Amino acid sequence: MLQYPTLKDRVFRSHKSIHLLAPTQVQRGTYKGWTDSQMEQALQAVVASGASIRRAALDYHVPKSSLGDRVSGQTVPGTKSGPPPYLNAMEEGELVQFLSRCASIGYGKSRKEVLSLVQSVMDSKKTVTNDWWEGFC
Template sequence: MFPELAQMPNIRQIRQRQGERKTRLGAPEAMAGAMEEVHAGRLTIRQAAAHGVPKSSLSDRISGRVASDCKQGQMPLLSTIDENALVEYCLYSASYGFPLTKPQVLAHALAIYNQRHREAPKVALGQTWWINFRERHHQRLTTRTPDIIDRGRAAHAKRGPIEEYFRLLQATIDEHGLREEPQQIYNCDETGFQLDSVRRKVIVPRGTKHAYRQAPGTRDHITVLACFNATGEDVPPFIIYKGGYPGGAYNREGIPNALYGKSQAGYIDGELFYKWFTTHFLLHATKERPLLLVMDGHQSH
């Protein structure tokens, strides 16, 4: 159906071709050795070329037409300065929650090339350049499938707000004598399940365990508000649908004692949170008092 895809080489084939090409060109050490033998008069150019280096390349270096330290092979698409700048931009974007995907990196590289070579024929970037780029910078860059993080959470995931949060949490626990009462400390948070989400791998700094990317927008989803205390006991979840309830007996064969709700956007709002807190959380939480409920700082809460 797509014959052009059948002809596209895979990673193994590309690396095999690169290995064969390097063998034909000869290693830099072999070229330097051959030049030394010719300059010393021990071998002719033809005799030295028989030891694994191209005769024309050796002849160009001996005659001075090409610098003796000139690298063999095709010139790179981008200069070292431009490619390092692209790497820095990849790192910068990842640090602010916008890691680049493979098509974005290819588009940036092509734009740089076109800017530097306005009169040159147009070129195309593909799998070969991508593999070589990753291998050249494997010590700094790697690929990960990103986890989605919203803009508000990205803004507060910094040292200052995090330290202030733990200071306030510790002070509150001590003030109410809850340090030895873990069953009275609860945490609730909502999570969304995307129904049509497709995520590409992105470029992140080498050594990154988790890649986060800010959500580009809303899609059809289901929101679940989960709540546990510090001993691991849970409050049955609050499941929120977007727009309206699905057809059928959606609440008869679900999680026991779960609470269901709906909102226009499919997220929790002030009215739904009040319903959950007064009719559900207080019903299923421990009867001991006081209770500490830890939640995120969303305005609706």
């Protein structure tokens, strides 16, 4: 059974207000808690202004290690992590329109048919998997 702390133990008093702290909860982080513009500003502060990586990371609320990777050239700014997408945004848009038109006339495509169609469009030797399907949906 989960024991909740007493109200007195859950109250945090700051000089401006009183905040109730939640009972012990697991707080999940996000994949990326910063924006690309924040990272770009921090990178400019380091490169152009000569600020330290640590100071720029604190000032612009970005991870120090990620900023350091961009300064050293290990990570190219503007790139996304993970493998490159099978289809670009324009091709995915065309696929959505095609599937919508097929469904509107009563000839919907199955998952297997869509995977086969995408596999035939791709010019690489990668196999289109159900993981791609889940991400596409």
